[in-house]
Structures are given as structure tokens and as C-alpha cells.
Amino acid sequence: MGAENQQERLTQLGWVLGFVDGEGCFSIGFVRQPCRPQRRGYKTGYQVSHEFAVTQGAKSVSCLHELVRFFGVGGVLPNRRYDNHKEHLYRYVVRRRADLIDTIVPFFKAYPLHSSKRRDFEKFAHCVEMIGEGLHLTSDGLAVIAEVVETMNRQKPRAELLRILRGHTPEVQDTGS
Amino acid sequence: MGAENQQERLTQLGWVLGFVDGEGCFSIGFVRQPCRPQRRGYKTGYQVSHEFAVTQGAKSVSCLHELVRFFGVGGVLPNRRYDNHKEHLYRYVVRRRADLIDTIVPFFKAYPLHSSKRRDFEKFAHCVEMIGEGLHLTSDGLAVIAEVVETMNRQKPRAELLRILRGHTPEVQDTGS
Numbered sequence: 001m002g003a004e005n006q007q008e009r010l011t012q013l014g015w016v017l018g019f020v021d022g023e024g025c026f027s028i029g030f031v032r033q034p035c036r037p038q039r040r041g042y043k044t045g046y047q048v049s050h051e052f053a054v055t056q057g058a059k060s061v062s063c064l065h066e067l068v069r070f071f072g073v074g075g076v077l078p079n080r081r082y083d084n085h086k087e088h089l090y091r092y093v094v095r096r097r098a099d100l101i102d103t104i105v106p107f108f109k110a111y112p113l114h115s116s117k118r119r120d121f122e123k124f125a126h127c128v129e130m131i132g133e134g135l136h137l138t139s140d141g142l143a144v145i146a147e148v149v150e151t152m153n154r155q156k157p158r159a160e161l162l163r164i165l166r167g168h169t170p171e172v173q174d175t176g177s
Numbered sequence: 178m179g180a181e182n183q184q185e186r187l188t189q190l191g192w193v194l195g196f197v198d199g200e201g202c203f204s205i206g207f208v209r210q211p212c213r214p215q216r217r218g219y220k221t222g223y224q225v226s227h228e229f230a231v232t233q234g235a236k237s238v239s240c241l242h243e244l245v246r247f248f249g250v251g252g253v254l255p256n257r258r259y260d261n262h263k264e265h266l267y268r269y270v271v272r273r274r275a276d277l278i279d280t281i282v283p284f285f286k287a288y289p290l291h292s293s294k295r296r297d298f299e300k301f302a303h304c305v306e307m308i309g310e311g312l313h314l315t316s317d318g319l320a321v322i323a324e325v326v327e328t329m330n331r332q333k334p335r336a337e338l339l340r341i342l343r344g345h346t347p348e349v350q351d352t353g354s
Binding site for chain 1: 184188189190192195197198233234236240243292293294
């Protein structure tokens, strides 16, 4: 019985890795918050967010609940984007910094992904660690984080990130174009 | 050492399941072959194909080679479709009937997928088994297979399948529309 549980745990662990290799996404976001300069964490004019997410159609939402049970953190949310999919989408999402630092990051460090998402994860982990140390609260620290994020996923336009870099890092000048 | 190998094998097996839950596709195709009625397998005017495939971008092609090593059948091919992806795509592909019947189908029967692809696999396995028994060589058998395929994946237009059904199954009449 103990051996069977152990076997199940290992195939489950492998399944989580493979599923995240296929469907997972590690992302760092920047949201302009120019109107709240007095609030801690908003002094740079930007709020930094961190998210580990896995998306599935409604028919496979049980896979996302499996991730909730496996990690013991995060939750399942309906996706706000509709695109032209034929079914509703759901996302397993972990956003809480403590959950990322204590659970998600250590897991994928101990059991590396097999796909190119491994490199995205490593950059994500690096950013989350810098954020954990408060680097995002200064303009220079935020620029360092933004430079790492620029090389991740490559799915978002970079205009905003460049604006952050140009606005906050004295060394980087807009040379005109 | 034996125990370590066993652990690795189980996490690897789980990884394959999770990765296929995320990126795998089981499909049955119908190609019109009206000009070769003399050839065995083309008497119905249609050639039936079966494929298990997993697609990845060039950066993660190593994951596909992992599948080749794991299953011991199939191969990695460049994708002929380009879409608007920013990198070349590759596919792990198993098309040989014997490889599907002896290796792929038994594996996913022994270790079921967790996502809704499980149902697509079950229909795929059913079709491959019918094809293995030669049902696709008669018009009635082909219609039975086409009816199962109609409920799979739901990604292809059904016009051709309906044409098969209408053309070959005496019971099904075009009632006009």
C-alpha cells in the first residue's frame, strides 16, 4: 500500500511537470499606477505582478483542480478572455508572493521542466526572488527586473517595458528613432 | 540504483502523460482517392489515415526526442504548416498502424490521460481497432468509422465526412436543406 502510494505520487509529480511543460505560463506584469504615489509598492509609478498559470477548456477543468490539490496553493478562475474558442476557458492561477516563493519556485527548482519553459521559469524565479527582496520598490531595481522580463515568453509588446526602462534608468537615453 | 531507476521511470511515465494531456493529438483522416479503385484499401474511394502527434516549437524539440526514446516508435518531423508562429514547429508523429496497435494504444489504455483528450483517445483507439480488422475496406465499415470520427476533436469541417456517409451508406439519404 505504501509502495503503491509512492508510485502514484511519482507518476502524479511527473504528470504535473509534463502538463506544465505543455500548458503552463510563468509571467511578470507591470501595471502603471501613476495616481497612487503615496502607497508603498507604487512609488515607482508601477505595480509589479507575478503569476504562474495553467489554462484549460471547461471540459478539462478537472486537471486544474488536480493542480490545486497537488500544490495546495492557488485556485481555479474563469478566464476573462474569450478569443474565438468554442468552450469557456479556466485557469489555475498562483499569484500570492508567499505561495510562489514557498511552494511553486522550490518545486520547479527541485524538478526542472523539460521544455524551453524551464528557462522562462528560471527567469521568473529570479524576478520573484528580487521582488521578494524589495528590488521592485526602487526605480533602478525595477529596471533590472524589467530587463529580465524582456527576455521571457516574448508574447507581449515591449513598448511599456521600454518606457519603464527609459523613464527610470538614468543610463538609458531615448536616442530618437 | 534499481530503486532510483524505478523512480525515474515513473516520473518519466507521468511526464509523458501530462505532456500528451497538454500537447498531444489523436486523429483519423480521410483522403479521397477516386483514381485508384483497383488498389487494395482504396476500393471505397477513400484512404483512411491514423496519427498520434505532439507538436512543439524548435526550442523544445528535445521533448519530442524524449517521446521517441520513451515509446521506441515514431519519429520527429518538421511541421509543414507555418501559421504565424515565430519559430519553426516540429511534431512527434506515430502513423504506422502496427506501432499504434502494439505500443501507443496499449500505453494510453494502461495509463489513462487526465484531460478531455482521454475521450478522444478512446474513440481513436476504437477506430484504429476497427481499421485493424479491415472495416475501413468496405463502405459500411467506413461509414461507422466516420461516424465515430465526427465526434472527435471537432476541429475539421465535416463536409467531407458527410459526403462519405451520404455517398457510401445506403441508409443515410440527403434530405435536402
